[in-house]
Amino acid sequence: MESMTPPTFSISAVERETGLSKDVLRKWETRYGFPAPLRDGLGERAYPLQQVDRLRLIKRLMDAGFRPSRLVAESEDGLNALAQASQSKVQRGGQIDVENLTLDKLQLQDPNGLRQLLYREMLRLGIEHFVLDTLNQLNIAVGDAWARGELSVHQEHLYTEAVQWLLRDVVAGLSVSHGAPRVLLTTLPDEQHSLGLLMLAALLSLRGAYCISLGTQTPAQEIIEAAHAYQIDIVALSFSNAYPQRRIIPALAELRQQLASSKSIWAGGAGCARLHASPEGTYLSPEMEQGMALLAAWQAAH
Amino acid sequence: MESMTPPTFSISAVERETGLSKDVLRKWETRYGFPAPLRDGLGERAYPLQQVDRLRLIKRLMDAGFRPSRLVAESEDGLNALAQASQSKVQRGGQIDVENLTLDKLQLQDPNGLRQLLYREMLRLGIEHFVLDTLNQLNIAVGDAWARGELSVHQEHLYTEAVQWLLRDVVAGLSVSHGAPRVLLTTLPDEQHSLGLLMLAALLSLRGAYCISLGTQTPAQEIIEAAHAYQIDIVALSFSNAYPQRRIIPALAELRQQLASSKSIWAGGAGCARLHASPEGTYLSPEMEQGMALLAAWQAAH
DNA sequence: CAATCTATTTGTCATGGACAAATAAATGGA
DNA sequence: TCCATTTATTTGTCCATGACAAATAGATTG
Numbered sequence: 001m002e003s004m005t006p007p008t009f010s011i012s013a014v015e016r017e018t019g020l021s022k023d024v025l026r027k028w029e030t031r032y033g034f035p036a037p038l039r040d041g042l043g044e045r046a047y048p049l050q051q052v053d054r055l056r057l058i059k060r061l062m063d064a065g066f067r068p069s070r071l072v073a074e075s076e077d078g079l080n081a082l083a084q085a086s087q088s089k090v091q092r093g094g095q096i097d098v099e100n101l102t103l104d105k106l107q108l109q110d111p112n113g114l115r116q117l118l119y120r121e122m123l124r125l126g127i128e129h130f131v132l133d134t135l136n137q138l139n140i141a142v143g144d145a146w147a148r149g150e151l152s153v154h155q156e157h158l159y160t161e162a163v164q165w166l167l168r169d170v171v172a173g174l175s176v177s178h179g180a181p182r183v184l185l186t187t188l189p190d191e192q193h194s195l196g197l198l199m200l201a202a203l204l205s206l207r208g209a210y211c212i213s214l215g216t217q218t219p220a221q222e223i224i225e226a227a228h229a230y231q232i233d234i235v236a237l238s239f240s241n242a243y244p245q246r247r248i249i250p251a252l253a254e255l256r257q258q259l260a261s262s263k264s265i266w267a268g269g270a271g272c273a274r275l276h277a278s279p280e281g282t283y284l285s286p287e288m289e290q291g292m293a294l295l296a297a298w299q300a301a302h
Numbered sequence: 303m304e305s306m307t308p309p310t311f312s313i314s315a316v317e318r319e320t321g322l323s324k325d326v327l328r329k330w331e332t333r334y335g336f337p338a339p340l341r342d343g344l345g346e347r348a349y350p351l352q353q354v355d356r357l358r359l360i361k362r363l364m365d366a367g368f369r370p371s372r373l374v375a376e377s378e379d380g381l382n383a384l385a386q387a388s389q390s391k392v393q394r395g396g397q398i399d400v401e402n403l404t405l406d407k408l409q410l411q412d413p414n415g416l417r418q419l420l421y422r423e424m425l426r427l428g429i430e431h432f433v434l435d436t437l438n439q440l441n442i443a444v445g446d447a448w449a450r451g452e453l454s455v456h457q458e459h460l461y462t463e464a465v466q467w468l469l470r471d472v473v474a475g476l477s478v479s480h481g482a483p484r485v486l487l488t489t490l491p492d493e494q495h496s497l498g499l500l501m502l503a504a505l506l507s508l509r510g511a512y513c514i515s516l517g518t519q520t521p522a523q524e525i526i527e528a529a530h531a532y533q534i535d536i537v538a539l540s541f542s543n544a545y546p547q548r549r550i551i552p553a554l555a556e557l558r559q560q561l562a563s564s565k566s567i568w569a570g571g572a573g574c575a576r577l578h579a580s581p582e583g584t585y586l587s588p589e590m591e592q593g594m595a596l597l598a599a600w601q602a603a604h
Numbered sequence: 605c606a607a608t609c610t611a612t613t614t615g616t617c618a619t620g621g622a623c624a625a626a627t628a629a630a631t632g633g634a
Numbered sequence: 635t636c637c638a639t640t641t642a643t644t645t646g647t648c649c650a651t652g653a654c655a656a657a658t659a660g661a662t663t664g
Contacts, residue, residue, distance in 0.1 A: 007560075011648075016491040017521050023616060026649080031614085042623075044648060049523075067658080069613065109531045111514050112479045154528035157488070157516040164517075165474050168467050177414045186459070189318040192494075192519075212413050214459040215466075217494070219319050221351075226456035229411050244615095246657075258309075313617070325647060328618080333645085344654075346617060369627080371644065546646095547626095 008038060008046035018055045019242065025055075032072040057083065060147045063241045083148045103141060106155050115162045127170060128206055131199050132288055135163065139195065143241075160195060167198040171205050171213075179210035181233035181298055184226060186214035188251055193240040196269045200236060200291055207295055220251065224258050234264045234298065236291075239271030248272065253279040266294060310340060310348035320357045321544070327357075334374040359385065362449050365543050385450045405443060408457050417464045429472060430508055433501050434590055437465065441497065445543075462497060469500040473507050473515075481512035483535035483600055486528060488516035490553055495542040498571045502538060502593055509597055522553065526560050536566045536600065538593075541573030550574065555581040568596060 011022050014035075020028075025045075029035060035055060037045035047055075057079055058071045071079065105114045122130040142159050145151040183204055185197045194216045201211040212230055214223075227235050235255070239248055248271060256265055256279050265282040273286035285291045313324050316337075322330075327347075331337055337357060339347035349357075359381055360373045373381065407416045424432040444461050447453040485506055487499045496518045503513040514532055516525075529537050537557070541550055550573060558567055558581050567584040575588035587593045 007556075017523075021616080022648085024614085027615075030651090042648085067613075111532070112477055115474070115477075152527060153524040154516055154520060154531070157520055157524075158514070158528075161515055161517050165470050168470050169474065172417070172467050172471065175414055175417075212460070213463050214456055215463050218456060218459055221319075222455040222459075225454055226460075229456070230413075246615095254309075323647080324617085326645085329646075332620090344617085369644075 008040070008048055009052055011037075011045045011047070014047050014052055014055065017052055018059050020055060020059060028068065028072065032069065034072045054079070057149065060149075064147060080149070103145065106142075106151065106159055111158050111162065114159070115165060118162060118166050122166065122170075127202060131167075131202050135199060136288060138163075163195055164198060167195075167202050171198065171201045171211065174202070174205035175211070176208075177210065179205070179208050180302070181295075182210045182212070182231060183234045183236055184212050184214065184223070184230060184232040185236045185238075186218040186223060186226075187216045187238050188223075188243075189217045189219055191239060191243045192216050193238065193242070193269070196238040196240070197236070199288060200238070200268060203288060203292060204295055207292070208299075209295060220255055220258075223255065227259060227263055232263055234266060235259065236266045236268065238269040239267060241270045243269075243271045245271065245274060248275060249279065252282045256281050264294075264298065266291065308350065310342075310350055311354055313339075313347045313349070316349050316354055316357065319354055320361050322357060322361060330370065330374065334371065336374050356381070359451065362451075366449055382451070405447065408444075408453070408461055413460050413464065416461070417467060420464060420468050424468065424472075429504060433469075433504055437501060438590060440465075465497055466500060469497075469504050473500065473503045473513065476504070476507035477513070478510075479512065481507070481510050482604065483597075484512045484514070484533060485536045485538055486514050486516065486525070486532060486534040487538045487540075488520040488525060488528075489518045489540050490525075490545075491519045491521055493541060493545045494518050495540065495544070495571070498540040498542070498590075499538070501590060502540070502570060505590060505594060506597055509594070510601075511597060522557055522560075525557065529561060529565055534565055536568060537561065538568045538570065540571040541569060543572045545571075545573045547573065547576060550577060551581065554584045558583050566596075566600065568593065 009017065011025055014020070014025060015022050025035065029037070035047060035051045037047040037051065040046045054076070058068065061071050061079065061082055062068060066082065071082075074082065105117055121134055124130075125134060138159075142151065142156060146153075146156050183201075185201055187194065187197065194213075197213060197216075201213055205211050212226075212232070214226060218226070223235060226232070237252075237255075248267065252265060252267055259265065261281060266285060267278065267282060268285045268288075268291055270286060272284045275284055278284045283294055285294055311319065313327055316322070316327060317324050327337065331339070337349060337353045339349040339353065342348045356378070360370065363373055363381065363384055364370060368384065373384075376384065407419055423436055426432075427436060440461075444453065444458060448455075448458050485503075487503055489496065489499065496515075499515065499518075503515055507513050514528075514534070516528060520528070525537060528534070539554075539557075550569065554567060554569055561567065563583060568587060569580065569584060570587045570590075570593055572588060574586045577586055580586045585596055587596055
C-alpha cells in the first residue's frame with residue numbers, strides 16, 4: 001500500500017468532465033503547452049486531477065467571454081482573480097431578501113430547507129413575481145457563485161433540482177387543455193439546461209397558454225414533427241451560456257426553413273443575450289419579460 | 303427555385319442526432335463502406351437524411367444487443383424485421399389494463415390526457431403498486447415501441463416528461479427530513495436517463511428513506527463530495543441500456559475506492575441487467591424489487 | 605469616432621495507423 | 635453432447651499531424 005496511484009483521467013473522461021472536446025484538448029496541448037497530461041503505459045494521455053480542475057475553471061471563464069490563449073497563459077492566482085471579477089452586472093429590481101438566505105441554505109447542505117424556502121417565497125410573492133424576480137436573480141447569483149468556484153457542481157445540481165421540483169408542480173397545476181397559443185418547449189441536442197424552459201412554461205401557463213414540454217435535447221427533425229403533430233403555434237427553444245453561440249443562428253435558420261411559416265419560433269436564455277439579429281420569422285428573447293411581451297403580441301394578433 | 307438542396311448533416315450533427323461518435327462514424331465508413339456520406343465543397347462529410355435515419359435505426363438495434371457488422375450489412379427490410387423481433391421478453395405480472403390505453407394516448411398526441419391518466423391510475427393502485435408494476439411495464443412497452451420505430455423521439459420525450467412530472471410531485475410530498483437511510487440519487491456523466499432514479503426515489507421515500515436527488519450527470523468527484531457533505535448512507539446510481547456496459551464496473555470500482563466504506567453503493571437500471579458481478583461493497587439491482595430488498599436489509603442492519 | 609480592412613486566433617474536420625477490450629469461434633476434454 | 639478454455643476477429647477509442655474557415659482582435663482610414 002506504499003504507492004497509491006494518484007487519480008488521473010483519460011481524454012474522454014476529461015471531455016466529459018470539462019465539456020472540452022478531445023480535439024480541443026489535443027490542440028491546446030500543442031498550441032499552448034497546456035494541458036500537459038502524463039502518459040500511461042500505452043502512451044495515452046492521463047490528466048492529473050489538478051489539470052482537470054484548471055481546465056474546468058478555464059471553461060467557466062470562456063463561457064463568461066474570455067478567450068483561451070489569454071486564460072491558459074494566466075497564472076493560478078490570475079485565473080482566480082478573473083473568476084472573482086466576472087460577476088454578472090445585472091442587478092435590476094430591488095434586492096430579494098431571500099437570496100442570501102437561500103445561498104446559505106445551499107451551502108448548509110439543506111436540500112429540504114431550500115425547497116420549502118422557495119415554496120414559501122413563491123406563495124408570498126405570487127408565481128409571476130417569484131419567477132420573474134426571485135428565481136431570475138437567484139439563477140444569476142447561483143451561476144456567478146458557481147463561476148467563482150464558491151459552489152460545487154453538486155450544490156448547483158441540488159439547486160436546479162429544487163427549482164425544477166417546484167416549477168413542474170406549478171405548471172402541472174396550471175395546465176388546461178384548451179389554452180392558446182399552444183407552445184412547444186424544448187432544447188436542441190447538446191443543450192441540457194431546462195430551468196429557463198420551465199420558468200417560461202410557468203409564466204405562459206399563467207397567462208392562459210397551453211404548454212407542452214419535451215424536456216431537453218430534442219433533435220431538430222423531431223421538433224418539426226412534434227410541432228406538426230401537436231398543432232403547435234409557437235416553438236420555444238432555450239439556449240444557455242454553455243451552448244456554442246455560433247450554432248444558434250444556423251440552428252434557428254434551419255428550423256425556420258423546415259417549419260410551417262404560420263408557427264412562430266422563439267429563442268430564449270442567456271445564450272441569446274449576445275446575439276443581435278435572428279433569422280426572419282424567429283424571435284430572440286434573452287429575458288423572460290420579452291417572452292411575455294411576445295405572448296401578449298401573439299394573443300393580441302389572434 | 304428549381305434546385306432545392308436536399309438537407310444533409312455534418313459529421314458532428316450526425317454525432318448529435320445518432321449518438322455515434324465521430325471516430326466511429328469515420329471508422330465504419332472505411333471498414334464497412336457505410337455510411338457513405340457525400341462531400342461538400344470543402345471535402346467535409348455531408349450525410350443525407352436517409353443515411354442518418356439508417357444510422358439511428360442501427361444504433362437502436364445495437365443498444366438492443368446486435369453488433370454493428372451484422373447490422374450494417376443488413377438490407378433495409380432486414381433491419382426493420384430485426385427491429386420488429388427485438389421485443390423485450392419480460393412479461394411478468396398480470397397485464398396492466400391501462401397500458402394500451404396509455405400508448406394510445408401517446409399516439410393520440412394528448413399530453414394532458416396522459417398525465418391525468420397516469421395520475422388517476424396511481425391513485426387507484428397506490429404508489430408502490432403503480433411504480434413497481436404499471437410504470438415498470440410501461441417503460442418496457444415504451445422502450446420496445448421506440449426500438450421498433452413505432453414511437454418517435456418526441457413522443458418518448460413526452461412520456462418521460464409526464465412520468466417525471468408525476469413522480470417528482472410524489473417524492474416531494476413524501477419527503478421528510480429525518481428519514482433513514484439517507485440516499486443520494488444521481489447518474490454519472492453521459493447517462494441522461496433519470497426515470498429509474500425517480501421511481502426508486504418514490505419507493506424509497508415511501509419506506510421512510512430520505513432521498514436527495516442530484517439529477518443526472520454528476521461527475522464522480524462530485525458524488526464523493528456530496529456523499530460526504532450530505533452525510534449519505536447510500537449512493538444510488540442508475541444506468542440505462544444506452545450506457546456503455548464496459549464502463550460500469552470500472553466506474554463502480556473507482557467510486558468504491560474513493561468513498562468511505564461505511565457508505566453503500568447501489569447500481570440499478572437496465573444497463574446493469576447483463577452484468578454478473580460487481581466490485582466488492584457495491585450492489586447491483588437491475589430490478590426495482592431488488593432495490594427494495596436492499597433497503598430492507600439496510601434498515602434491518604441498522 | 606465609426607467603419608472597413610488585415611492578421612491572428614480558434615474550433616473542427618480529415619487521414620491513416622495502432623492497440624486493447626469485447627465478443628465470437630474453435631478446440632479439447634468430461 | 636456439453637461445458638470450459640484457448641485462439642481469432644471485431645470494434646471502439648486513441649494518437650499524430652495538417653488543413654482551413656469562421657470568429658475575433660487590431661490596425662487603418664475617412
